[in-house]
Amino acid sequence: MSEKTTFWLDGAEIPFTAGQTLLEAARRAGHYIPHLCWHPDYKPHGSCKLCTVKVDGRFVSACTTLAQAGAHVENRTAELDDMRRTLLQLLFVEGNHFCPSCEKSGQCLLQATAYELGMMSPHFDHFFPNRPVDASHPEVMLDFNRCILCSLCEQAAKRDGKFTFVMGGRGMRGRRVILNSESGRLADTDFSSTDHAAHVCPVGVILKKRVGFAVPYGQRRYDQAPVSLLDVAEAIK
Amino acid sequence: MALPLETAPHPETLKRVAIDPLTRVEGHGKVTLLLDADNRVQQARLHIVEFRGFEKFIEGRPFWEVPVAVERLCGICPVSHHLAAAKAMDQVIGTTLPPGAEKIRRLMHYGQILQSHALHFFYLASPDLLFGFDAEPQKRNIVALSALQPEIARKGIQIRKYGQEVIRLTAGKRIHGTGAIPGGVNKALTPEERSFLRKDIYAIIAACREAVELVKRLFEENRAHYEAFASFRAHAMCLVAADGALDLYHGGLRARLADGALLFDHFDYSHYWDVILEDVKPWSYMKFPFLRALGDCDRGWYRVGPLARLTLCDYIPTPFAEHERKEFLAFDEGAACHATLGYHWARMIEMLFAAETIKELLHDDDLSRADHVGLAGERRERGVGVIEAPRGTLIHHYRVDENDQVIRANLIVSTTHNNQAMNEAIRRVAQQYLDGNELTEGLLNHIEVAIRAFDPCLSCATHALGKMPLIVELFDAEGRPLDRLVRGADGRCQRA
Numbered sequence: 027m028s029e030k031t032t033f034w035l036d037g038a039e040i041p042f043t044a045g046q047t048l049l050e051a052a053r054r055a056g057h058y059i060p061h062l063c064w065h066p067d068y069k070p071h072g073s074c075k076l077c078t079v080k081v082d083g084r085f086v087s088a089c090t091t092l093a094q095a096g097a098h099v100e101n102r103t104a105e106l107d108d109m110r111r112t113l114l115q116l117l118f119v120e121g122n123h124f125c126p127s128c129e130k131s132g133q134c135l136l137q138a139t140a141y142e143l144g145m146m147s148p149h150f151d152h153f154f155p156n157r158p159v160d161a162s163h164p165e166v167m168l169d170f171n172r173c174i175l176c177s178l179c180e181q182a183a184k185r186d187g188k189f190t191f192v193m194g195g196r197g198m199r200g201r202r203v204i205l206n207s208e209s210g211r212l213a214d215t216d217f218s219s220t221d222h223a224a225h226v227c228p229v230g231v232i233l234k235k236r237v238g239f240a241v242p243y244g245q246r247r248y249d250q251a252p253v254s255l256l257d258v259a260e261a262i263k
Numbered sequence: 264m265a266l267p268l269e270t271a272p273h274p275e276t277l278k279r280v281a282i283d284p285l286t287r288v289e290g291h292g293k294v295t296l297l298l299d300a301d302n303r304v305q306q307a308r309l310h311i312v313e314f315r316g317f318e319k320f321i322e323g324r325p326f327w328e329v330p331v332a333v334e335r336l337c338g339i340c341p342v343s344h345h346l347a348a349a350k351a352m353d354q355v356i357g358t359t360l361p362p363g364a365e366k367i368r369r370l371m372h373y374g375q376i377l378q379s380h381a382l383h384f385f386y387l388a389s390p391d392l393l394f395g396f397d398a399e400p401q402k403r404n405i406v407a408l409s410a411l412q413p414e415i416a417r418k419g420i421q422i423r424k425y426g427q428e429v430i431r432l433t434a435g436k437r438i439h440g441t442g443a444i445p446g447g448v449n450k451a452l453t454p455e456e457r458s459f460l461r462k463d464i465y466a467i468i469a470a471c472r473e474a475v476e477l478v479k480r481l482f483e484e485n486r487a488h489y490e491a492f493a494s495f496r497a498h499a500m501c502l503v504a505a506d507g508a509l510d511l512y513h514g515g516l517r518a519r520l521a522d523g524a525l526l527f528d529h530f531d532y533s534h535y536w537d538v539i540l541e542d543v544k545p546w547s548y549m550k551f552p553f554l555r556a557l558g559d560c561d562r563g564w565y566r567v568g569p570l571a572r573l574t575l576c577d578y579i580p581t582p583f584a585e586h587e588r589k590e591f592l593a594f595d596e597g598a599a600c601h602a603t604l605g606y607h608w609a610r611m612i613e614m615l616f617a618a619e620t621i622k623e624l625l626h627d628d629d630l631s632r633a634d635h636v637g638l639a640g641e642r643r644e645r646g647v648g649v650i651e652a653p654r655g656t657l658i659h660h661y662r663v664d665e666n667d668q669v670i671r672a673n674l675i676v677s678t679t680h681n682n683q684a685m686n687e688a689i690r691r692v693a694q695q696y697l698d699g700n701e702l703t704e705g706l707l708n709h710i711e712v713a714i715r716a717f718d719p720c721l722s723c724a725t726h727a728l729g730k731m732p733l734i735v736e737l738f739d740a741e742g743r744p745l746d747r748l749v750r751g752a753d754g755r756c757q758r759a
Contacts, residue, residue, distance in 0.1 A: 126439065127324075127332035159323055161666035167325055235667055236356075236639075238327030242442070242450040243435030 031095040036102055042093040049077055049088040052101070053261035058254035059101055060110055060139055062117075062228060063176035064089040066261075068185075074117075074176060076110050076139065111145050119150045120198070122157070122171035123229075129238045130230030132246030136174055138253035155199065162213035165235055168205075172230040175201060179232060182223040190217045203231075266561055266683075268690040271297050271306035278745065282707055294689055294710055302700060307693040309686050309714065311549040311678070318672040326352050326646075326663045331441050333659070333674070339382060341439050342375035342430060343652030344674075346512070347659040349443035350648030354533065355663050356445050357640030363632035364447035367433055369512045370624045371442055372650065374429025376511060376617040377422060377467070379653035380569075380610050384474065385419025388607060391712050392481050397705025415477065418470045422614070425467045429621060432456045447636035457625050464622045468583070471615040475587050478608045482599060490595060491695070493603035493688040493713045496521040498554060498564070499571035500539075500680070502651050505529065507577030509584075509616060511651035517575050518554055518565065526554060532649040535658055541675065549682050552675055564683030567655030568717065569609035574600045579612075581619035587612045603688050606716040610653075652677050654718055681717050688713040704748060 032039045035052055042051035047070060049059050063074040072087035079088045080100040088101070100106060117123075117136065125131045160168040179191040180203070190212075194204040207214035217223070224232060243249065250256070271277055277297040297306035321332055330348040334341035346368055353360060360368075390403040393412060401407065409416040427437040432452060434440025442448050482489050500518040504510035515529035516538065527538055541550040542560040553563030565571075574592070579585040591599055591608055599605040624630065648659040655677030662671040678685075689710050696709045748758055 126335055127328055129328060129331075159325070159668065161325060161668050167667070235325070236327055236445075238325070239331055239441040239444055240449050240636075243440065 033093050033095060033097040033099060035099045040093075040099075046093050047089055048079060048081070048086075048091050048093050048099060050261075051093045052088065053258050056258045056262060057101070058142075058257050059088045060107075060143060060254075061089060062135060062139060062174060063178065065178050065181075065226065065228075068178060068181040071177065074113070074174070076113055078106065078109065080106065107143055111143050112149075114140050114143060114145050115147075115149045117174050118145075118148045119152045120155070121173060122152075122154060128172065128230045129233065130172070132243070132248055133241070134230055134248075135228035135253065136172075138248040141248075142253050153199070160205070160212050161235075162211040163217065163219075163235075164213070165219035166212065166217070166224055167233050167235050168212055169231055169233065170203065173203060174229055175203070176228060177203075178226045178228065179203065179223045182226040183217075183221060185222050188216055188221065188223075190215045190221070190223060266687075266690075268304065268307050268693070269686070274306065277305055280702065282710065294714075296693060296697070302698070304690075304693040304698045307686070307690045308546060309682075309689050310547050311682075318674055321669050321672055323668050323670075325667050326355055326661065326669055327445055327667075329661065329669060329672075330443055330445075331439075334439055336674075336676070338438060340375065340379050340653050342371055342434065343650055343657050344659070345434070345440070346372055346443055347648040347650045347652075347657050348661075349445060350513075350650065351646035351659045351661050352445035352648075353637075354646035354648070355643055355661065357643055358446040358637040359640070360447055360637050361632065361634045363451060363629040364635045364637065365512075366624055366627055366629050367448045367452065367635065368443055370452075370621060370630065371430060371433035371448075372512050373617040373620045373624070374426045374433065376426070376653055377471075377614055377621065378424075378426025378430065380614040380617070381419050381423035381426060381474075383653065384478075384607055384610055384614075385416065385423070388712075388715050389415065389419070391708070391715065392478075392604075392607070396709050396712050397703070400704065400708075403708070418473060422467055422470050422474070422618075425463055426617075429460060432460065444636065446639060449635075451632055451635045452630045454631055457630060460621070461625045464618065464625060468615070468618045468622060471611070471618045472583060475608075475611045475615055478611045479587075479590070479594075482594065482604075482608060486595065489604045490598040490602050492709075493691040493695070493716075494598075494601050495603075495687055495691060496601050497566045497684055497687070498526070498557075499566045499575055500554070501567060501572040501575050501656055502532070502649060503529070503576050504580075508580045509572060509576040509578070509613075510580075511572075511613075511617075513650070516649070516656075519575055526556060532658070533645075533647045535647060535649065535660070539658075539675070541679075547682070549679055550675075551682050552680055553683075560683060564687075565680070566684045567677055567680040568606060568653075569613050570600065570606045571655065572651060573609040573612060579616050581616050581623070584612050584616035584619055587615060603691075603713050603716045654678060655680050678718055685714055685717050688717070702746065702748065707748075 032041050035057055038057065040051050040055045049061060049064060052059050059077050059079065061077040064070050064077060070089035072090040075087060077088040078085050081097050125137055131137060157170040177193050180193055183190040189206045192204045192206055195201045205212055205215055274297055277299055280296040280298060282294040293310050295308050296304055299305055317333055317336055321329055324332060329352060330345050333348050334345040336344050386405045390408050394402045405416060430440060431437045434442035498518060498520050500516060502510060502514035503517045504514045516532050517528045518526040520526055530538055538555050539552050540555045541552045543550055551560040553560035554565055557563030573588055579588050591612060599608055644662055646661050650657050657677055658675040660673040661669055664670045692709050692713045697706055700706060
């Protein structure tokens with residue numbers, strides 16, 4: 027049986043069980059820690075850094091750091107949220123995120139998190155990268171213009187025993203998702219629209235074709251409630 | 264062959280006057296005038312100087328994204344682009360719309376007509392008409408209208424607000440919604456939503472009837488001026504229903520020549536290029552469409568929009584609007600049908616038609632049917648969607664490859680159809696009012712009044728609460744400045 031004890035998150039006492047991360051324990055207790063690359067079904071890897079918190083004065087990723095009894099954790103402070111906004115702004119300018127015409131709008135974790143953290147502008151100059159759409163597959167389209175390199179597609183494919191998506195390349199402009207086929211096209215991989223990877227993308231990269239804007243305003247995921255409420259509601263249901 | 268006043272034979276000897284910016288739809292336009300030593304107008308041109316690029320940057324995008332992407336062309340009439348693109352994509356997926364879906368789209372469109380026409384007339388154009396073309400600039404805006412004619416302003420706001428509500432309940436948002444999707448719409452109307460809209464529609468119809476009366480009264484009181492102002496005969500084109508009725512959502516193309524002869528009728532718009540071609544001129548970024556059978560744009564240019572529609576259709580299928588159409592056509596033996604300011608009268612009649620049509624639709628239970636998306640049928644490479652937007656015929660033409668990506672797009676928007684007609688209008692005004700006179704702000708506003716009669720988006724910026732800065736400079740043949748008028752953000756005009 028796991029031993030239950032507590033730590034402190036923004037002044038609130040949070041119970042946890044041994045082996046739980048700060049993010050898992052906080053969610054269970056109804057506290058939202060912003061995150062993008064973390065997913066409850068996959069191993070955390072701390073790459074987006076949006077869940078960065080301060081534990082006794084040190085910056086750590088909440089998704090990969092195990093909860094420690096008695097620790098004092100800062101989460102939604104002005105300092106941390108300001109840094110998170112900067113991380114979001116960097117993500118927005120690195121890709122081509124045109125929310126007004128994006129079918130993921132209203133159901134996109136990046137957009138919802140930007141709203142949650144009050145991101146009012148991109149602040150930095152846009153890179154406007156040239157990333158062609160891969161529409162070769164009959165059922166699923168890839169628009170890497172919106173990729174935030176969360177690598178969830180890579181992990182989800184592995185869950186099905188596949189290596190369809192692989193993180194590759196180096197550097198700010200070089201790092202990208204590579205498709206595991208000689209042509210580099212999705213249609214030539216072993217991808218299937220029933221794979222876990224087809225449904226895991228938190229932004230608008232992996233999209234089921236010909237769905238588009240079928241969900242009307244008012245019924246989209248984040249029309250119901252902000253991400254902070256939905257995230258913890260899913261954790262405790 | 265150049266049209267009169269389009270190109271002066273020896274421009275190097277003439278003085279140049281530029282109204283720049285005119286600030287049009289989504290960007291900028293300008294008017295340039297070339298005057299001789301006696302201030303006689305030798306050349307007048309309306310230039311649309313901005314490059315939009317939508318046709319290019321939707322290449323490669325998935326076809327289902329297009330109706331939502333292209334509506335960003337405009338903040339005043341996004342529904343028109345949204346629906347024209349959706350109609351084109353219906354063809355691409357080879358579907359037939361369920362009856363409820365088409366009616367919801369029609370409701371959305373007539374809501375759009377209502378709000379756009381109200382905005383155009385009450386907010387943007389009516390201050391010119393009510394206070395005078397050369398009234399103080401401070402009076403030529405909706406704020407002054409609210410102060411001096413509060414009842415008229417209130418009616419305008421009321422009609423526009425209602426139209427916006429219709430759009431909100433059909434498209435999801437008042438501006439830039441997502442309601443129309445290839446094959447149908449993404450939501451039906453609930454009985455509660457229909458009941459909510461039905462509550463006020465009779466008051467809106469009454470307000471629209473008053474609006475028609477207002478324009479009619481203005482014409483009656485300023486008969487000679489209104490009938491003569493930038494008046495000319497022109498070819499005209501619009502969609503009409505199968506029985507010749509006015510229909511702003513769907514139909515076949517009809518074109519009538521300036522002499523009254525019918526050029527084509529009920530033409531299937533999916534091959535519009537058989538009857539319309541586009542030309543270019545070296546001095547404008549905007550293309551010049553023309554009726555193909557007439558050879559070139561100098562002979563084949565035409566008019567679209569409310570004036571064209573009301574003079575081309577056989578009848579209006581709603582009673583109040585049809586009554587008004589007959590009065591409009593009969594006024595001074597048809598004088599209003601050729602007058603540029605007749606656009607406003609026709610516009611108000613269409614607004615009444617839209618309100619009456621909305622009333623009919625709101626009583627139709629098909630609006631609440633659950634089957635609001637049709638099944639995809641035989642896939643086609645090409646899709647053409649045509650709709651009568653508030654300002655005129657709007658053509659969206661796409662080609663989509665086997666991977667669902669757009670590979671080509673061509674949009675002919677209302678402003679483009681009216682390009683030559685607007686140029687013709689400003690040339691008439693230049694000849695009628697500016698020729699041989701010293702320039703004043705009021706005289707220059709006459710040019711903008713003519714453009715405003717066609718295009719609300721130009722007037723939108725011009726009437727942005729008097730904030731549009733305007734500089735008019737007059738140079739002699741050697742390029743030496745002779746005269747300079749500056750209109751500041753406060754609307755004051757100074758000779759600098």
